[in-house]
Amino acid sequence: GEDVEQSLFLSVREGDSSVINCTYTDSSSTYLYWYKQEPGAGLQLLTYIFSNMDMKQDQRLTVLLNKKDKHLSLRIADTQTGDSAIYFCAESGFNSGAGSYQLTFGKGTKLSVIP
Amino acid sequence: KAGVTQTPRYLIKTRGQQVTLSCSPISGHRSVSWYQQTPGQGLQFLFEYFSETQRNKGNFPGRFSGRQFSNSRSEMNVSTLELGDSALYLCASSLGLVGNEQFFGPGTRLTVL
Numbered sequence: 001g002e003d004v005e006q007s008l009f010l011s012v013r014e015g016d017s018s019v020i021n022c023t024y025t026d027s028s029s030t031y032l033y034w035y036k037q038e039p040g041a042g043l044q045l046l047t048y049i050f051s052n053m054d055m056k057q058d059q060r061l062t063v064l065l066n067k068k069d070k071h072l073s074l075r076i077a078d079t080q081t082g083d084s085a086i087y088f089c090a091e092s093g094f095n096s097g098a099g100s101y102q103l104t105f106g107k108g109t110k111l112s113v114i115p
Numbered sequence: 116k117a118g119v120t121q122t123p124r125y126l127i128k129t130r131g132q133q134v135t136l137s138c139s140p141i142s143g144h145r146s147v148s149w150y151q152q153t154p155g156q157g158l159q160f161l162f163e164y165f166s167e168t169q170r171n172k173g174n175f176p177g178r179f180s181g182r183q184f185s186n187s188r189s190e191m192n193v194s195t196l197e198l199g200d201s202a203l204y205l206c207a208s209s210l211g212l213v214g215n216e217q218f219f220g221p222g223t224r225l226t227v228l
Contacts, residue, residue: 035219042119042205042219088158098171100163103148103207103217107157 006089006106013114018076020109022089025070029091030101032065034074037086037108046074046087076111084113117142119208119220127226133194136223140187140208146170147189148217149181152203161204164189165211193225201227 003025012018024032030051035043049056049063049072056063062075076083086108095102120139128134140147148171149161160173164183181191187208193200203224207217 033216042121042221043207045216045218048216095171098163100165100170102160102163102171104160105150105158 004089004091004104004106006087006109008107009110009112011112011114012079014079014081016079018074018079018083018111018113020074020076020087020089020111022072022074022106023070024072024089024091024104026091026093026104027070029093031092032063032072033088033090033092033103034061034063035088035090035105037088039085043088079111079113081113081115084111086110119206119218121204121206121220121223123223124221125224125226127228128196129228130196130198132196133192134196134225135190135192136204136206136225138189138191138206138208138220140189140206141218144208144210144218145187146209146211147183147187148207148209149189149191150205150207151175152205152222153201158205161191196227198227201225 005023033048034046036046037043047058060077064073088108089106090103092101122137146165148163150158152158163171167183178194183189203222205222207219209215209217
């Protein structure tokens with residue numbers, strides 16, 4: 001079945017850039033998402049990219065998509081301590097049996113920002 | 116616009132009991148999806164409801180069920196609770212259109228003793 005892989009941990013110094021990587025297997029993915037989860041909270045949608053795009057920038061966030069390699073990355077510029085959280089990559093693939101799209105999530109990357 | 120709300124936020128049950136969790140989607144959203152989040156398995160899709168019909172179902176036993184009401188509010192039920200059912204249960208709502216965004220609630224933390 002579809003699979004989404006992420007590294008589990010990333011540690012960066014405050015002010016540096018963070019790059020979180022993700023690979024996925026479903027070639028029918030239409031949208032790819034990045035969610036942020038802070039302790040004790042639900043998931044907050046950070047940004048998303050349509051599968052026919054290569055790059056999307058939104059303030060400090062840059063998403064790069066390499067559709068050929070099925071590789072997605074999230075770059076956070078000028079990382080702050082408030083960015084410490086778990087970041088989930090998710091792909092929206094079509095479930096032909098159900099006739100609808102379904103999100104498949106990676107296991108999340110825990111970002112720790114060192115002051 | 117109010118976000119997705121889930122009740123209760125925390126729940127403690129014992130093995131063998133059953134539990135019902137509630138989710139109120141964002142106004143106007145017709146699709147509600149449920150996910151189970153555990154440290155070991157991550158986020159796993161339970162099911163999706165759209166216009167009161169189950170549209171999609173994940174790979175969970177029949178003890179897990181759900182429903183959606185005409186106002187799009189949804190409930191999920193877990194019967195005969197097991198220790199392994201301890202998890203954060205997340206609900207997400209969306210307009211239900213192709214490729215649209217899902218907005219998540221804060222979750223219900225279920226602990227089974």
